[in-house]
Amino acid sequence: MSRIGVFVCHCGENIGRTVDCGKVALESGKLQNVAISIDYKYMCSSPGQELIKNSIREHGLDGVVVAACSPRMHEKTFRGACAQAALNPYLCEMANIREHCSWVHDDKEAATAKAMDIVRSLVAKTVRNEKLFPIKIPVTKRALVIGGGVGGIQTALDIANSGHEVILIDKSPSIGGRMAALSETFPTLDCSQCILTPKMVDVAQHSKIKLVTYAELESVEGFVGNFKVKIRQKARYVDPIKCTGCGLCSQKCPVKNIASEFDEGLGMRRAIYTPFPQAIPNRPVIDKNNCTKLKTGKCGVCQKICQVGAINYEDKDQIVEYEVGAIVVATGLRALETREIYPEYGQGRHKDIITAMQFERLASASGPTLGVIKRPSDGKVPEKIVFIQCAGSRDSNAGYPYCSKICCMYTAKHAMLYKHKVHDGKAFVFYMDIRACGKNYEEFVRRGIEEDETSYLRGRVAKIYEENGQLVVNGIDTLSGEKMSIKADMVVLATAMSAQLESVHLAQLLGISYDQNNFYSELHPKLNPVDTATAGIFLAGSCAGPRDIPDTVASAGAVAAKVGGLFSKELLEREPIVACTKSFSNMNTCSGCFSCLQACPYGAIEQEIIVDKKQQQKKMVAKVNQGLCQGCGSCVSICRAGCLDLKGFSDEQMYESIIGMGGS
């Protein structure tokens, strides 16, 4: 015989309008196992909670049912109140008579009867509730940051500055990411390198940060606080410790004509190279696909010229294992090539139709033209230039229905930079809407239009083609209704920002979810914008969707705060609502079919070997790793042998609540 208290909330008028709360309380009081039953206007308020606490103490309750709103709304509140009155919080249940009853019904009598059914059901369930205790797990206070762009750099620095170790990995030979390749940044026109490179140096010199470049994530095991990660260190063929970074090898390498990834194909690099002069670490790597020595065995110039003997053609990929407590994904995005979706824009057919990233390199002082705007085909300074926004973005037909967010701003910046460098030049911008939401953004765009004389034409360009050696851009200005045909020397496409090509692969490695555009999904778009649904894995920067530098840096700081919070305790506490194996008189009924292993989205099912007295393997059974389990219950419903159960929602509890509901 239990002693359960039923507390019926009016929720102001939300419930009271359609449900006769007094009657529900009166009827509940007559139920078996119910010791006390009270209704109150606002149960979640301070006096309401006091009412519950006092009743627990006075009547010695061993279960509480709060008939009010949804568990998502206030279960935590009421369980907290119970805990304060020394009642195990998991003996408190919510009977949802608001969302499931009063809000969806008009008929007061019927709604009151339904509210009674719900209360009866929950009372029956609560009778079977067991005391549960939070799961405590140890934490490895070290974080892994994947991606060394500005987001990853900032996250690593912020975590390291709060006193925790960080491992920062980047797939390219240097950190810096996209931002290192930019010329100047909106809306202040600071030089991108000037504000990023000092941070890169900080990363390299920080005692708490271990920098691993030219490396990729190989595998991840474990759960929040206890991840085991394997990282593939790609063969550099250059010993970074012996190498002094003198650069002689890159100067003498005979393979000269490889399109530089950093210069977006506008400049050339050698087979042994550092991506850019300010690279961190400033140590070259050999591109094994283009090195003559590695391909044919002949050459070896770099080895001969290297005075410290740092070149090692025998270098191999290495797998390094680390234990970390948190993983931060800061893998950024990539700019789409419009030739993939818009053949009518002629990218790839004509050299002077370039992407915005290529324009960044042209405008950058460290770029292939040293900051002089020259068109790629013949090196002429373009007198007329056309910028095209939304080259791919906001086109659901092409598969990119979203706004890339940053193009309006960087295009305004490009037109401005162009005008600053080519005073007699004329810049046109085709746009759909100008989305300049941000501090000083609108003012920046207006400055481009009013002071730097950029002509903005509202409309999408239909076609770009070549006529008598000149590019012709055919579009429309919908504001005037006039068709526009502009003869241009160069065209710059603000191509859509899309997810990294490997983003899905990485998501599967990490066990995090991604959206229809392959950007990673936040736990909640507003309230948990940097968490993922997998505990201990966080998102920084534009891997979660297009973001500009300020947003990326802000999200990096937010992640660091979250990681700091995670690392602030010696032991992590988790909700005990997890799956567990049932045991019937100490016998495991698991047949070892492992359907549950297939069903579990979190990789929480492990295989356990059961041995007999002679230490011989009897059978293989499923075991739930309670650190990984998120309590979704998929395994419970798929288990054919019925040997899995979800704590707090056991089969017994569910049966009782169903039977209780019909027991009027």
Next chain:
Amino acid sequence: MSKCMESECNSYVVKCYQCGKCSAGCQISPFMDYLPHQVVRFVQLGDIYVDKILQSKSIWYCAGCQTCFSRCPQQVNLPHLMDLLCERSSKLKKIHPEARKILAFHKSFLNGVNRFGRSFELGLVGEFKLRTFNLFQDLLLAPAMIFKGKICFLPAKIKNLALVKVLFKKS
């Protein structure tokens, strides 16, 4: 931006972001062939497009009431722009046929002011009728207007007429 207009109105024409508040609040817009915001847009787009505007009714129909200017979020001086366009339109002889009467009225009025320093109604009516060959229009209104003292037979002059003449020479 139109080259020919640049020096006089560039400072505000570039500011227009085509919100359309001017056209929405314009009392004359139902009679215009291009709405006020479209007039600004064509000036922004350049010379070939300005030509359309010079041949339009809109610039002449604008009453210069300043409603648009006082409401404009970007301080685009549309009445001023309309004046500039009218001037240019008459100089280049691109006036819309329907607007000729308006120009005749402008000229008749300004001639009176030039001569006397202020408006002389009878002279204005006379000159306007001669310019438009519309000799008998509204003639029946004349007795009542004369009776009520709205029309004087002799013009009144201002004291410092020389100054007005200087102004007209300057323009």
